[in-house]
Amino acid sequence: MAxxxxxxxxxxxxxxxxxxxxxxxxxxxxxxxxxxxxxxxxSSLALGTLYAEGSRRYLEALSTYTRRRISQxxxxxxxxxxxxxxxxALRQRPAVPGVRSTFGTxxxxxxxxxxxxxxxxxxxxxxxxxxxxxxxxALEKPIVCPTCGAEFYGxxxxxxxxNSDGACPTCGGTGVMRLVDESALVPDxxxxxxxxxxxxxxxxxxxxxxxxxREMGVRxxxxxxxxxxxxxxxxxxxxxxxxxxxxxNKGNDTATELDFTYYSAVATVENALAKAKTESAYRRIARFxxxxxxxxxxGTRLSAAARDPLVRDINLAQATMMTLDQLAEWLPGVEGTLxxxxxxxxxxxxxxxxxxxxxxxxxxxxxxxxxxxSSTLSNGELQRVQLARAVRNRTTGVLYVLDEPxxxxxxxxxxxxxxxxxxxxxxxxxxxxxxxxxxxLRHADHIIEIGPGSGANGGTVIAQGTVGExxxxxxxxxxxxxxxxxxxxxxxxATPDDVFASGRIHLETNQVHTVRPLSVDVxxxxxxxxxxxxxxxxxxxxxxxxVPALRAAAxxxxxxxxVAACDPAGVSRVELIDSTPIGANVRSTxxxxxxxxxDLRRAFAKTPDAKERGLRAxxxxxxxxxxxxxTCDGTGTIxxxxxxxxxxxxxxxxxxxxxxxxxxxxxxxxxGRGAAGERDGASLPQLMELxxxxxxxxxxxxxxxTRRLQVLSDIGLGYLTLGEATPELSGGExxxxxxxxxxxxxxxxxxxxxDEPxxxxxxxxxxxLLGVLQGLVEHGATVIVIEHxxxxxxxSDYVIDLGPGGGEDGGRVxxxxxxxxxxxxxxxxxxxxxxxxxx
Ligand code: ADP
Ligand code: ADP
Ligand code: ZN
Ligand code: ZN
Numbered sequence: 001m002a003x004x005x006x007x008x009x010x011x012x013x014x015x016x017x018x019x020x021x022x023x024x025x026x027x028x029x030x031x032x033x034x035x036x037x038x039x040x041x042x043s044s045l046a047l048g049t050l051y052a053e054g055s056r057r058y059l060e061a062l063s064t065y066t067r068r069r070i071s072q073x074x075x076x077x078x079x080x081x082x083x084x085x086x087x088x089a090l091r092q093r094p095a096v097p098g099v100r101s102t103f104g105t106x107x108x109x110x111x112x113x114x115x116x117x118x119x120x121x122x123x124x125x126x127x128x129x130x131x132x133x134x135x136x137x138a139l140e141k142p143i144v145c146p147t148c149g150a151e152f153y154g155x156x157x158x159x160x161x162x163n164s165d166g167a168c169p170t171c172g173g174t175g176v177m178r179l180v181d182e183s184a185l186v187p188d189x190x191x192x193x194x195x196x197x198x199x200x201x202x203x204x205x206x207x208x209x210x211x212x213x214r215e216m217g218v219r220x221x222x223x224x225x226x227x228x229x230x231x232x233x234x235x236x237x238x239x240x241x242x243x244x245x246x247x248x249n250k251g252n253d254t255a256t257e258l259d260f261t262y263y264s265a266v267a268t269v270e271n272a273l274a275k276a277k278t279e280s281a282y283r284r285i286a287r288f289x290x291x292x293x294x295x296x297x298x299g300t301r302l303s304a305a306a307r308d309p310l311v312r313d314i315n316l317a318q319a320t321m322m323t324l325d326q327l328a329e330w331l332p333g334v335e336g337t338l339x340x341x342x343x344x345x346x347x348x349x350x351x352x353x354x355x356x357x358x359x360x361x362x363x364x365x366x367x368x369x370x371x372x373x374s375s376t377l378s379n380g381e382l383q384r385v386q387l388a389r390a391v392r393n394r395t396t397g398v399l400y401v402l403d404e405p406x407x408x409x410x411x412x413x414x415x416x417x418x419x420x421x422x423x424x425x426x427x428x429x430x431x432x433x434x435x436x437x438x439x440x441l442r443h444a445d446h447i448i449e450i451g452p453g454s455g456a457n458g459g460t461v462i463a464q465g466t467v468g469e470x471x472x473x474x475x476x477x478x479x480x481x482x483x484x485x486x487x488x489x490x491x492x493x494a495t496p497d498d499v500f501a502s503g504r505i506h507l508e509t510n511q512v513h514t515v516r517p518l519s520v521d522v523x524x525x526x527x528x529x530x531x532x533x534x535x536x537x538x539x540x541x542x543x544x545x546x547v548p549a550l551r552a553a554a555x556x557x558x559x560x561x562x563v564a565a566c567d568p569a570g571v572s573r574v575e576l577i578d579s580t581p582i583g584a585n586v587r588s589t590x591x592x593x594x595x596x597x598x599d600l601r602r603a604f605a606k607t608p609d610a611k612e613r614g615l616r617a618x619x620x621x622x623x624x625x626x627x628x629x630x631t632c633d634g635t636g637t638i639x640x641x642x643x644x645x646x647x648x649x650x651x652x653x654x655x656x657x658x659x660x661x662x663x664x665x666x667x668x669x670x671x672g673r674g675a676a677g678e679r680d681g682a683s684l685p686q687l688m689e690l691x692x693x694x695x696x697x698x699x700x701x702x703x704x705x706t707r708r709l710q711v712l713s714d715i716g717l718g719y720l721t722l723g724e725a726t727p728e729l730s731g732g733e734x735x736x737x738x739x740x741x742x743x744x745x746x747x748x749x750x751x752x753x754x755d756e757p758x759x760x761x762x763x764x765x766x767x768x769l770l771g772v773l774q775g776l777v778e779h780g781a782t783v784i785v786i787e788h789x790x791x792x793x794x795x796s797d798y799v800i801d802l803g804p805g806g807g808e809d810g811g812r813v814x815x816x817x818x819x820x821x822x823x824x825x826x827x828x829x830x831x832x833x834x835x836x837x838x839x
Contacts, residue, residue, distance in 0.1 A: 186235075402431065451477055493819070545563050
């Protein structure tokens, strides 16, 4: 940086969302942590202001066209932002990856492997020999087979790419196929073929096939389960041969002779699949299909030619099945297996892969294999892949905005994450991160704390400076947690003796992915934490085994294939409270999701204003009612078609985002207390602009509404406005809103599963959440949290710790017990960190 160059991004007069016209200096070239309780305005500053301005200006510089359009549509509400670099954001919820995206493609490591296999692999030459690579000095590239006369140049890296020339022709490089599910073809084997045992010959209008089948030598008048294996083989896979049949024309009692080609049951479905062009045609056959690995490439996505080259005795497909940890061990040995003249080429490729592999392992992703579909990675894993790529790109002078990068990260991996962030800064970039993990915040050069409360009670800078300065600042709310002086202890936990007092769910699982067969007991009516490093098997145990087993047991169905045995111990209702967005469309709001909207509509229909105008409850719906804004059809936004850019959503200019037509603002509801009440009557669109806490004050007369709103407030969501669109809520907010809808139900026999409920929560928010979970447990529910947050774990009654590592090194139960018992277990990595926490 030049000597007198800017040292800070200067933000003046920021008013994005709840920010209260704040001025703040954000140091450049430093790690800046933004802290504050949830809803305080951290994202409004980090993403809404810094990133929004940084990316907007970057785009502006690209072309005059985009400058005009973008500055019109998305300028942040701020007076001045000076010296902001081009910005990139790594978000909590990255875009959903496509079917051809794998861990290998998104980390670009697959490029390295392709290069390696294409350059130094041994090939089957045109003479059918397996030939080692040799160097053609004149061409300066390796060639194969000069000795057996079939001079041959090997293959280019492109030819080994499953998203290009190397794709398996059968599945198009996706590795999966819709295959015929033979078990669905004859659902009832007590029927004869004449009675319709082979359902595809009935439903797909192939009724003549019974007659052809008879001509093929199959008895069609005996129950299907009495057919010989030969007969069954003909039914399922018989050859497409022509047979002569008599077709009885029922209308006029005549018979026609026909030559008909036999389609086996499987061929019938395959034929229909090949012809299915419309979604409805596809739906008709879908029940005869299942998704399975492609039979030609066995799920490897690669053509036979692309699987031909061998390096160190394995092909590319086998190499991509290795985990990063295994690959890191295998790669250095490649050179030694090659002819001396091509070894340097391998050396170069292996060398170039070493650093990115090391970094991904540092981020705790060493248990992933390159062929793992990106769509099966968690949000935290995806964000860390993005982070590794950002470092690899060797940018300089860029502002990176990270949104809770510690999500899904065991305390043991947080140091690796911080190391990677340091690498970004060593290249001359700036990093702003929003996080709650005090170990992450302690690493920051500079902290900006927003608060003090949420929504309208937040939006100001309450403390800033180095970690030490913030720790000494009396206004700071994070200070006691940063210094370790304050710890969260909010519940009376069970003792080892009484933890199973209300019973135990017993579960025995089968091997799933890398997770070994496990036998675990879950105490009923307790708060239970499932812990372990990333990839140790937490999700597999809870979401792929326990939840489906309990649901099957409750419904009296057979156990899922992942589970060998399950005693549900009285659990009859399982609720999964995850952090996926609520409502895929723009029509769900806090008011509709929490159920207060229905009561409000009814209350408004009873007002004199409504009666005078002949309005009923239905008219007050912004989705379907007559009072909805006609311009945006009640969505509050309209989409602008900007050429060359993705559609831009803007606030509806007619209703200004309220979703209601002007007429709705004229219908007011008074509190019914005479003239004074009459004057301060509010319209429904006005109420939608209030926060939950404000509405609680305002609507005191409406018991059913305030009861629901109180739950939202108790759960720490009092700062949300009633009209806020639920798809825009953060993962943590969505999760807490779902939780709110469960409070007050009968909890006996209920089991709740939360996947990382501490996402987005300040330690003070964790206290609130623990209080709500405690309420569920007190009413008899069993609560299971998949967690890394040590405050959450140390407040649990019982811990099931998986590991010890991830992938092949994990998948076992390391220890179980109360937090103290886990601390005492020397093998438990979690226990080591928990011991520090429990002090
Ligand atoms: P934090 O990141 O600290 O959790 P946010 O910056 O996301 O907080 O939110 C601060 C306030 O701004 C909250 O009251 C929130 O409801 C509001 N808010 C967030 N996003 C939007 C939005 N897109 N439109 C309107 N208000 C919003
Ligand atoms: P955790 O939740 O503890 O991070 P997971 O249960 O997600 O761990 O993963 C356990 C193991 O199973 C890991 O080795 C992971 O790579 C593997 N795994 C998880 N999901 C899949 C999947 N859909 N396909 C293949 N392997 C998977
Ligand atoms: Zn294939
Ligand atoms: Zn509108």
